[in-house]
Amino acid sequence: MSVKSDVLVEALPYIQRFRGKVVVVKYGGAAMTDPDLAALFAQDVVMMRSVGMRPVVVHGGGPQIGALMARLGMVPEFREGLRVTDAETLDVARMVLVGRVNRDIVAAINVHGPLAVGLSGEDASLITASARDPKLGYVGNVDAVNPGILERLLAEELIPVVATIGTDLEGQAYNINADTAAGAVAEAVGAEKLVYLTDVVGVLRNVGDPFSLVPTATADELDTMIKDGILTGGMIPKITSCTHAVRNGVARAHILDGRVPHALLLEMFTDDGIGTMVSA
Numbered sequence: 001m002s003v004k005s006d007v008l009v010e011a012l013p014y015i016q017r018f019r020g021k022v023v024v025v026k027y028g029g030a031a032m033t034d035p036d037l038a039a040l041f042a043q044d045v046v047m048m049r050s051v052g053m054r055p056v057v058v059h060g061g062g063p064q065i066g067a068l069m070a071r072l073g074m075v076p077e078f079r080e081g082l083r084v085t086d087a088e089t090l091d092v093a094r095m096v097l098v099g100r101v102n103r104d105i106v107a108a109i110n111v112h113g114p115l116a117v118g119l120s121g122e123d124a125s126l127i128t129a130s131a132r133d134p135k136l137g138y139v140g141n142v143d144a145v146n147p148g149i150l151e152r153l154l155a156e157e158l159i160p161v162v163a164t165i166g167t168d169l170e171g172q173a174y175n176i177n178a179d180t181a182a183g184a185v186a187e188a189v190g191a192e193k194l195v196y197l198t199d200v201v202g203v204l205r206n207v208g209d210p211f212s213l214v215p216t217a218t219a220d221e222l223d224t225m226i227k228d229g230i231l232t233g234g235m236i237p238k239i240t241s242c243t244h245a246v247r248n249g250v251a252r253a254h255i256l257d258g259r260v261p262h263a264l265l266l267e268m269f270t271d272d273g274i275g276t277m278v279s280a
Contacts, residue, residue, distance in 0.1 A: 011269035018268065019052035021192035022154065026182035026238075027059040027105065029199040031258030041197070042108035044264035045159060049115060053268075054154045057109075057116075057161045058185055060178030061101040065093050081234065085137040085175050093175045094120075097163040105161050116159045121166035122173060124149035127181060129166030129174040140166050140174025142181055145188035154189075183241030187248045194245050195267065196238050197258030202276035203239070205230060216277050219243035246280040253278040 025045070031037045048055045062083070069076055069092055077084040085093065102118040109116035121127025126149055129140030153160045164181040166174050179196065186194040203222070205212040217225075222239050225231045231239055242253035256263045256275035267273045 007270075010271060014269045015051045018192060020054065022054045022056060022186075022189050023048065023193045023195060023268075024056045024058060024182055024186040024189065024191045025264065026178055026194070026196045027057050027258075028062075028178060029197060029258045031197045031263070032059065032061075032101070032105075033063060034259075037258065037261065038104075038108055040261050041258070041264070042105075042111065044262055045109055046112040046115060047265060048268065049157070049159055055159055056150060056154070056185065056189065056191070057105060057159065058164060058178060058182040059097075059101060059105060059161070060164055061093075061097045064101055065089075065096045068092055068096055079133075079136060082132075082136055082139055082177070083175070084135070085139050087138070090138040090173060090175060094165055094173060097165055097175075102161055102163040109159060109161070115157075116161050117153055118161045118163070119149065120163040121176065121181065125167070126150070126162070127164070127166030127176065127184070128168065129176055130168055131174065138172070138174050140168075140176045142166065142176060142184040143168075145184050147185075147188040150185070150189055177237055179237040179241050183245045183250075183253075186245050186250045186253075190249055191245075192251050194242065194250050194253040195264065196242070196253075196255045197263060198238065198255055199257070199259060200235075200255075201257045202255050202274070203231065203235070207232075214276050215273075216279070219246050219278065219280055222278065242278045246278055251279075 031041050045055050098120045106116040106118040125146050128144040130143050132139045132141045150160050164176045164178045166176050201210045201213050203214040222243055245253050254277050256267055
């Protein structure tokens with residue numbers, strides 16, 4: 001019993017510090033595709049909200065999009081790690097992200113009460129986008145985030161769950177990298193924290209060596225690691241989003257291993273935390 005009481009006492013100052021603060025969580029990786037981890041993630045988000053924090057969930061769904069494309073006999077094409085998105089692929093992405101993944105996350109959270117509201121970047125002009133590169137088709141950059149709908153939902157003590165589809169001023173939809181979108185949302189709502197759930201333990205100095213974890217880093221230090229080729233591939237969108245966010249009003253960004261049960265709670269409410277914390 002003393003161990004349990006120690007945990008609660010350790011959590012108290014963090015609960016007090018972050019009460020009323022917005023935390024944007026980019027949800028992805030195994031935490032999304034493993035049913036048990038998905039259920040634990042929902043519990044973590046509800047716990048955060050229950051102690052007065054204001055979570056916003058932003059998600060992608062690349063593996064789920066790929067799975068449906070395979071079932072439909074569609075052959076994906078990638079350029080520099082990004083899925084080339086023609087009109088047909090965009091239709092699949094919208095169906096998967098908005099119609100399935102978003103609804104699954106909302107349902108998992110709402111098991112614990114009427115808390116979560118699903119929306120996409122198309123709703124209330126939340127995310128205004130433009131074409132990233134004509135060769136990529138309907139892959140979008142984030143031009144602007146209108147946080148009004150999120151602020152209204154948060155004021156009602158609800159949990160927004162955002163699928164990363166945006167639109168341009170003419171109403172054309174675009175599929176947006178979820179890492180980039182999460183950072184832009186965090187900046188727009190003035191988040192205290194931006195958290196990425198991934199399938200790695202955090203930022204590693206040596207890829208494949210979990211003991212080379214970098215527990216804390218500044219934005220400048222991470223820029224240098226990218227320049228030196230230490231950080232590559234799929235980590236770059238996460239890192240650049242983190243560094244941009246902390247330089248533009250977000251107090252801290254975190255890269256966590258979503259395969260760890262209750263990763264969010266361990267980072268939010270314990271002294272040691274997990275993963276990598278990024279500051280300006």
